[in-house]
Amino acid sequence: MEKHALLIDYKYCTGCHSCELACRQEKQIASQDEWGIKLAEFGPEKLAGEWYWNYVAVPSSLCDLCESRLEEGKKPACVHHCLAKCMEAVPLTEVPVRLAELGDGVAVFVP
Amino acid sequence: MTMDKEWRVEEGDLIRTRTCGWSPPGCHPVGCGMFIYTDKDGNFVKVEGDPDHPITQGRLCPRCLAMGEFLNHPDRIKYPMKRAKADRGKDKWERISWDEALDILETEVRKIWETYGPEAIYVSKGTGREATEYAPPMAQAVFKTPNNAFMMSGASCYGPRTVIGDFLLGAGYPELDYAAFFPDRYDDPRYEVPKYIILWGKSPLQSNPDGFFGHAIIDLMKRGSKLIVIDPRLTWLASRAEFHLQLRPGTDAAIGLAMLNVVIGEDLYDHAFCDEWVFGLDELAERVADKTPEWAEPITWVPADVIRGAARAFAMNAPSSIMWGLAIDTQQNGAQAGQALLALGAICGYMDVPGGITLALPSSFMGRWTYETLQFVGEEVEKKRIDGEEDHPAYAVGPYAHPDSVLTTLETEDPYAFHMFYFYASNPIAPTCYAEPERWYNAIVKMDFNAAQDCFMTPTIMGLCDLVLPVSFFPEHDGFVLPHFGRNTHFLGAMNAAVDPGEARSDLEIDMIVGKRLNPEAWPWDTVEEFFDAQIHTQYDWGFNDLREFGAFQQPFEYRKYEKGMLRPDGEPGFNTPTGLIEVSSSIYDDFGEDPLPYFMEPAMSPYSTPDLYEDYPLVMTTGGRSFVSFHSEHRQIPSLRAIHPDPLVTINPKTAAKYGINDGDYVLIENPLGKCVERARVTNEVPERVIHAEHGWWFPEDDPEAPNLNGVWKSNVNRLIPMYKVGVTGYGAPYKNVLCRISKADGYEAGAADPALYEPRASRGPESMTNGPSQPASYEVIHPE
Numbered sequence: 001m002e003k004h005a006l007l008i009d010y011k012y013c014t015g016c017h018s019c020e021l022a023c024r025q026e027k028q029i030a031s032q033d034e035w036g037i038k039l040a041e042f043g044p045e046k047l048a049g050e051w052y053w054n055y056v057a058v059p060s061s062l063c064d065l066c067e068s069r070l071e072e073g074k075k076p077a078c079v080h081h082c083l084a085k086c087m088e089a090v091p092l093t094e095v096p097v098r099l100a101e102l103g104d105g106v107a108v109f110v111p
Numbered sequence: 112m113t114m115d116k117e118w119r120v121e122e123g124d125l126i127r128t129r130t131c132g133w134s135p136p137g138c139h140p141v142g143c144g145m146f147i148y149t150d151k152d153g154n155f156v157k158v159e160g161d162p163d164h165p166i167t168q169g170r171l172c173p174r175c176l177a178m179g180e181f182l183n184h185p186d187r188i189k190y191p192m193k194r195a196k197a198d199r200g201k202d203k204w205e206r207i208s209w210d211e212a213l214d215i216l217e218t219e220v221r222k223i224w225e226t227y228g229p230e231a232i233y234v235s236k237g238t239g240r241e242a243t244e245y246a247p248p249m250a251q252a253v254f255k256t257p258n259n260a261f262m263m264s265g266a267s268c269y270g271p272r273t274v275i276g277d278f279l280l281g282a283g284y285p286e287l288d289y290a291a292f293f294p295d296r297y298d299d300p301r302y303e304v305p306k307y308i309i310l311w312g313k314s315p316l317q318s319n320p321d322g323f324f325g326h327a328i329i330d331l332m333k334r335g336s337k338l339i340v341i342d343p344r345l346t347w348l349a350s351r352a353e354f355h356l357q358l359r360p361g362t363d364a365a366i367g368l369a370m371l372n373v374v375i376g377e378d379l380y381d382h383a384f385c386d387e388w389v390f391g392l393d394e395l396a397e398r399v400a401d402k403t404p405e406w407a408e409p410i411t412w413v414p415a416d417v418i419r420g421a422a423r424a425f426a427m428n429a430p431s432s433i434m435w436g437l438a439i440d441t442q443q444n445g446a447q448a449g450q451a452l453l454a455l456g457a458i459c460g461y462m463d464v465p466g467g468i469t470l471a472l473p474s475s476f477m478g479r480w481t482y483e484t485l486q487f488v489g490e491e492v493e494k495k496r497i498d499g500e501e502d503h504p505a506y507a508v509g510p511y512a513h514p515d516s517v518l519t520t521l522e523t524e525d526p527y528a529f530h531m532f533y534f535y536a537s538n539p540i541a542p543t544c545y546a547e548p549e550r551w552y553n554a555i556v557k558m559d560f561n562a563a564q565d566c567f568m569t570p571t572i573m574g575l576c577d578l579v580l581p582v583s584f585f586p587e588h589d590g591f592v593l594p595h596f597g598r599n600t601h602f603l604g605a606m607n608a609a610v611d612p613g614e615a616r617s618d619l620e621i622d623m624i625v626g627k628r629l630n631p632e633a634w635p636w637d638t639v640e641e642f643f644d645a646q647i648h649t650q651y652d653w654g655f656n657d658l659r660e661f662g663a664f665q666q667p668f669e670y671r672k673y674e675k676g677m678l679r680p681d682g683e684p685g686f687n688t689p690t691g692l693i694e695v696s697s698s699i700y701d702d703f704g705e706d707p708l709p710y711f712m713e714p715a716m717s718p719y720s721t722p723d724l725y726e727d728y729p730l731v732m733t734t735g736g737r738s739f740v741s742f743h744s745e746h747r748q749i750p751s752l753r754a755i756h757p758d759p760l761v762t763i764n765p766k767t768a769a770k771y772g773i774n775d776g777d778y779v780l781i782e783n784p785l786g787k788c789v790e791r792a793r794v795t796n797e798v799p800e801r802v803i804h805a806e807h808g809w810w811f812p813e814d815d816p817e818a819p820n821l822n823g824v825w826k827s828n829v830n831r832l833i834p835m836y837k838v839g840v841t842g843y844g845a846p847y848k849n850v851l852c853r854i855s856k857a858d859g860y861e862a863g864a865a866d867p868a869l870y871e872p873r874a875s876r877g878p879e880s881m882t883n884g885p886s887q888p889a890s891y892e893v894i895h896p897e
């Protein structure tokens with residue numbers, strides 16, 4: 001299967017933690033010391049007079065981009081449940097086009 | 112978007128059951144669509160969001176994604192348990208059969224009926240959960256008592272907003288139009304995206320309030336909606352808003368009056384709509400003529416130009432919308448804040464138009480049934496409800512007991528003594544509803560008999576109860592979801608049992624089981640399916656099994672219902688108010704001793720109403736902000752959720768924290784003349800320098816469960832700083848989100864510990880000693896001088 005990237009349109013990421021819990025269930029990660037994806041928080045700080053407050057979910061080395069789900073034609077568990085619908089799994093070759101469509105404030109992970 | 116007819120299918124080795132979520136564990140009636148996977152033995156395997164659900168479209172919040180952890184939690188209450196009255200507060204529970212539990216409950220209730228009368232039984236109800244539908248019938252159609260309520264002081268949750276809606280708007284619950292009624296949602300040709308959305312005292316992402324799917328706000332932001340956020344906190348949404356009115360907590364009415372001053376003064380309102388559908392605009396215009404943004408600035412701490420800019424943007428960009436939040440309820444002045452807010456939406460012409468504020472005729476079969484169960488109380492006993500009628504006639508119009516008057520009655524035994532409390536989906540001594548919780552605890556511990564139904568052992572049950580019945584989680588029972596509790600309900604969702612509940616039963620099932628013992632004439636149904644069929648058939652020609660096949664049934668909807676006679680039971684055009692119009696000046700408040708027009712009143716404890724106190728307690732404390740991973744006092748024992756949010760947090764501005772030598776993560780003692788508690792510092796710009804936000808709902812399931820510690824329920828109990836009986840003239844609204852406090856660094860949670868046996872009640876039942884504002888406050892002593 002073609003290699004995918006995880007795109008996070010973090011201008012809309014609300015820090016809801018659904019991706020973390022979805023991954024925990026999907027990958028059956030019971031220990032609270034391990035995680036498949038984890039939120040990072042920046043701010044709120046005033047930068048050049050405007051509030052800057054962003055969350056970005058960062059996949060860990062345990063993330064396989066839900067390969068088995070992708071093979072079944074499903075979205076990865078985190079993407080499927082993301083409350084802000086700000087995550088997507090995109091084939092590597094299509095990443096530049098999708099990035100151009102999404103505009104500013106997007107992170108790309110190739111876990 | 113349509114949902115499959117098949118709601119239960121085999122998928123490989125697993126069985127997939129579709130359901131819509133509600134509670135327990137705690138949630139509002141959001142009705143998120145999901146599939147529950149079980150194995151051939153009926154064990155839970157996993158949960159997955161249903162992509163075909165019209166509102167949630169596959170998305171789930173972290174609480175439901177932790178479903179396996181609550182279903183299989185070792186601490187859940189799995190069977191009925193009893194404990195000797197002498198052992199209240201001790202962990203000496205004994206497993207019993209349902210039959211024995213019912214025998215005990217029946218015997219105790221009949222004893223109270225015969226000795227004191229049914230009114231001596233009190234049902235203390237929790238918020239938002241399925242219990243909202245089923246607790247009042249437990250009181251009225253099972254125990255035959257007229258006394259039940261959600262127990263925040265001033266009924267400060269939802270009640271005030273719905274009652275203002277009833278009195279002034281006459282049209283159910285006004286809700287942001289997020290195309291929720293349309294199968295094609297935002298793509299429906301009738302729909303328009305709101306240009307501005309005012310989020311007023313509301314943080315919908317975390318709270319999914321009343322059944323509104325919070326992240327619909329994100330859907331709309333992606334489609335171009337801009338935000339005006341009125342909130343003392345810089346929420347994540349506020350950080351993305353065009354206008355953030357970061358007001359001093361409790362001054363919402365002043366903001367509302369100033370926005371009306373701009374909209375009316377600059378002639379930005381919808382004349383055509385007002386001419387036809389608004390009552391009292393001239394009086395309102397006169398009232399707000401001098402309430403300029405410059406008048407509001409020193410009161411609210413919001414710069415005048417921000418208020419003016421927000422008012423103009425809202426009025427000049429049709430359609431726009433408003434969402435009102437809990438903060439409207441949690442202040443004495445809330446009825447007026449809500450009145451100003453409704454007036455703003457109305458005069459701008461945004462009521463029931465595409466992209467505006469949807470309205471509904473507030474009737475539903477479930478609401479009707481809940482209300483009709485009052486017949487089993489009987490008129491004579493109904494008159495004995497402790498509803499504060501003498502002091503708050505506006506409150507007594509409704510069917511609920513008045514929490515502040517109930518506490519007074521508990522302490523004075525006037526006009527009669529209570530003898531039994533029943534806790535229904537509620538852990539009120541944890542800081543969720545009871546203010547001054549030690550007073551409640553000390554009064555209730557004296558009852559002859561207390562019982563509860565719940566799914567986890569709580570400090571309330573451990574401290575006070577003699578019997579507990581086990582409640583099933585929603586994946587374990589059939590039911591249905593009614594967003595907005597029937598007051599503006601975009602869909603009806605089917606809830607299908609997927610997992611074996613063991614001995615646990617749903618709230619409705621417990622009502623039926625206990626009801627068949629105590630008052631069988633009210634409970635003719637043998638199964639919940641029969642019950643639901645009977646209720647649904649009063650409105651639709653299909654039944655519960657059809658609803659299972661629909662999955663989520665989106666109700667028919669039309670805009671501008673007031674033009675079509677769809678908002679009044681008599682079918683006449685207009686609104687269901689005495690004048691048939693939206694009343695921006697009330698035609699009935701006079702009868703309740705209330706000002707017909709909105710006014711501003713200082714909170715009971717504030718920098719300006721109690722300047723002496725302010726010298727010693729120089730910070731304004733707000734409370735109640737929600738987290739994604741809990742529902743009020745619930746979810747504290749769910750490992751993955753607790754790991755995300757392990758401690759009660761008090762949010763402090765970096766400059767304020769530095770002033771008091773407090774670092775992020777430090778324990779902080781928060782005190783005022785009423786009490787104290789300890790939380791841990793979250794030092795951040797989310798609050799301004801003069802305001803702190805302290806979390807509610809905390810207790811520690813991992814701590815010693817026995818009294819007086821009760822899982823540490825007193826240590827981080829922010830409601831110990833909140834007064835009872837500081838309510839508005841209507842009897843509604845209380846200062847949960849606007850009191851004074853001071854902070855200092857502490858060594859640990861122990862600095863907040865307490866033993867209610869050592870509690871010294873304040874000399875006064877109502878803290879009017881802390882008020883030198885206008886004469887509205889209605890405390891017990893003011894009204895009943897000795």
Ligand code: SF4
Nearest residue numbers: 023063065066076078
């Ligand atoms: S893609 Fe799958 S494995 Fe990776 S973070 Fe998301 S849920 Fe976890």
Ligand code: SF4
Nearest residue numbers: 013014016017019082
């Ligand atoms: S689920 Fe989506 S919105 Fe929620 S934290 Fe993760 S990336 Fe952000």
Ligand code: SF4
Nearest residue numbers: 132138143172174175
């Ligand atoms: S807990 Fe979250 S996902 Fe579950 S029903 Fe409530 S809002 Fe929906």
